[in-house]
Amino acid sequence: DGGITQSPKYLFRKEGQNVTLSCEQNLNHDAMYWYRQDPGQGLRLIYYSQIVNDFQKGDIAEGYSVSREKKESFPLTVTSAQKNPTAFYLCASSGQEHYEQYFGPGTRLTVT
Amino acid sequence: GDSVTQMEGPVTLSEEAFLTINCTYTATGYPSLFWYVQYPGEGLQLLLKATKADDKGSNKGFEATYRKETTSFHLEKGSVQVSDSAVYFCALFLMDSSYKLIFGSGTRLLVRP
Numbered sequence: 089d090g091g092i093t094q095s096p097k098y099l100f101r102k103e104g105q106n107v108t109l110s111c112e113q114n115l116n117h118d119a120m121y122w123y124r125q126d127p128g129q130g131l132r133l134i135y136y137s138q139i140v141n142d143f144q145k146g147d148i149a150e151g152y153s154v155s156r157e158k159k160e161s162f163p164l165t166v167t168s169a170q171k172n173p174t175a176f177y178l179c180a181s182s183g184q185e186h187y188e189q190y191f192g193p194g195t196r197l198t199v200t
Numbered sequence: 201g202d203s204v205t206q207m208e209g210p211v212t213l214s215e216e217a218f219l220t221i222n223c224t225y226t227a228t229g230y231p232s233l234f235w236y237v238q239y240p241g242e243g244l245q246l247l248l249k250a251t252k253a254d255d256k257g258s259n260k261g262f263e264a265t266y267r268k269e270t271t272s273f274h275l276e277k278g279s280v281q282v283s284d285s286a287v288y289f290c291a292l293f294l295m296d297s298s299y300k301l302i303f304g305s306g307t308r309l310l311v312r313p
Contacts, residue, residue, distance in 0.1 A: 129305050131301075146300065178243050178244065182299075189246070193241075193243045194241075194242070
């Protein structure tokens with residue numbers, strides 16, 4: 089089945105540690121996205137990539153980093169510089185119709 | 201800037217009741233409009249879309265009409281089921297250089313048997 093996988097589903101880290109969230113897609117999509125979701129709020133765009141080896145900052149990129157070395161993979165690193173990292177993180181991808189984004193199941197990150 | 205405003209939830213209905221979730225938008229260009237649904241513990245799924253004024257998107261009994269004159273895209277369903285309980289997000293997309301979706305804050309729907 090084609091789709092997007094994110095792992096792990098739940099992740100716990102101590103404050104001051106960097107952590108990397110995985111996102112893989114087998115939909116052959118060029119574009120990939122990372123969103124952050126907080127309770128009672130909509131999704132906010134962290135980073136996006138329209139093609140391999142290229143990515144752009146979204147609305148809340150501070151304290152995060154990404155790489156796009158392969159078409160299928162778009163990992164997100166939450167660094168110790170991110171002041172409020174505890175959140176639900178969603179990865180998405182899109183093909184030719186950029187607005188039709190397909191979402192993964194999400195990773196819930198808790199930092200204490 | 202571009203934005204989407206949704207009615208606050210939660211919306212609590214009995215099974216078979218009529219549903220309306222209001223959504224209005226502000227955009228500098230001519231956006232495409234969407235409703236996404238998020239079931240508990242899952243990612244978002246595209247529910248329906250409309251790409252130009254007066255278009256009606258529909259799926260699984262849900263409908264929404266793109267009203268340019270009122271900048272609205274209200275979600276409706278004639279008879280809700282318990283399985284419709286989820287969070288619904290209205291979103292807009294502008295074909296500019298950013299290719300990003302702009303989401304509303306989401307409306308939680310709870311349908312009681």
